[in-house]
Amino acid sequence: MAAATENDDNDSLANHLKPDSEPAPVNLSPPPPAEEKPLSKNAQKKQLKQQRYEAKKAEKKAQEKEHKRKEGERKHKEWEETLANATEEERLKLIESRRSLRKERMEKRSEEKEKKMERLTKAKEIGQNIVIDVDFAHLMSESEISSLVQQIMYCYAVNGRSSSPCHLWLTGVQGEMSTQLDRLPGFEKWFIEKESRCYIEAMADRKENLVYLTADSETILEDLDPKDIYIIGGLVDRNRFKGITMNKAQEQGIKTAKLPIGEYMKMSSSQVLTVNQVLEILVKFLETRDWKTSFFTVIPQRKRTGVDPVVDCSKPEPLSEEHQEEDDLLERKKVCVEAPLESGS
Known part of the structure; x- marks a missing residue:
């Protein structure tokens, strides 16, 4: 059985089963080197474009870090000057005021963490179970595994601040994937299920409720069923392994589905999501029960075409400005290699 653990450290970002029978083995070995084909010119161009994009994001992140450092130095200098120009009485009042504000922030942060743990505990008992399948680590390079670990980190941060969080699982955690996850600050305190086994083994008595999300599925996901367990494929650069998640689900004899993105928006040529x-x-759908709100809140504008299909405007609009600012902050901090649309292959 996986152990659920609690996280007190990773909020700053953005801000059991016993098998009834032995499952059939699934062959997920990488193709032999002889069968690997060189990248086409078009693929090389896309790869170069992705590398430039990642380099630009890294440069922007470095600039923001430097700006934050300078801003901190500026504020510290202003504070020192204010104290130097104040009388003894004024200086004592300023220091006491600052201490009070700091104490108030700490109390608020403690309260928020307590409420978060209450939500995550409730989600474990009656919430939607969602699995990130990281059983593909042996097909990825060390840098690709690192990118996936970063994406998992953001998954946990987003889920933790949600008003309706899911109960999150990581399955197939072994080898380099396990090593890199353990390096994350506070990972051992995450309120999450970490399984070295594949979900098909860890959840054998709920096999009929397993649903693999893949863009290759012909079944459109209209709603989230609380009884079902939805699986997201954790595979970076899966263009090398076309159809691998669909094939895996079919060999295991479990259901599949794809997100109804096409019913609400048109995607650009970059049809990929992390x-x-x-x-x-x-x-977001668990919060709003509305796909339109979920897609338009999460999917970046650069991934959409200029014209989207006409949709029912009576449905809720995207989330508040405060939530949107948090989403933008996460987007600026991401330095991840992207995975395909609808987490499919």
């Missing part, structure tokens, strides 16, 4: 974006779409 694992954390797929998770956030599901969490």
Whole structure:
């Protein structure tokens, strides 16, 4: 049985089964080197474009970090000057006021953490179970695993601040994937299920409720069923392994489904979403029960065409400005290699 653990450290970002029978083995071995084909010119162009995009994001992140450092130095200097120019009585009042504000912030943060743990505990008891399947780590390079670990980190942050969080699982956690996850600050305190086994083994007595989310499925996911367990494929650069999640689900004899994105918007040529974006779409839907709100809140504008299909405007609009600012902050901090649309292959 996986152990659920609690997280007190990762809020700053953005801000059991016993098998009834032995499952059939699934062959997920990577193809032999002889069968691997060189990248086409078009694929090389896309790869180069992705590398430039990642380099630009890294540069922007470094600039923001430097700006934050300078801003901190500026504020510290202003504070020192204010104290130097104040009388002894004024200085004591300023220091006491600052201490009071700091204490108030700490109390508020403690209260928020307590409420978060209450929500996550309730989600474990009666919430929607969502699995991130990281059983593909042996197909990825060390840097790709690192990218996936970053995406998982954002998944946990987004889920933790949600008013209707899911109960999150990581299955197939072994080898390098386990090593990199353990390096995350506070990971051992995460309120999450960490399983070294594949979900098909860990949840064998609920096999009929397993639903793999893949863009190759012909079944459109109209709603989230509380009894079902939805699986997101944790595989970076899966273009090398076309159809792998669909094939895996079929060999295991479990249900599949795809997100109804096409019913609400048209995607641009970059039809890819990160694992954390797929998770956030599901969490937003749990909050709003509305796909339009979920897609338009989470999917970046650059991934959409200029014209979207006409949709029912009577449905709720995107979330508040406060939530949107949090989403934008997460988006600026992400330095991830993206996974395909609807977490499919």
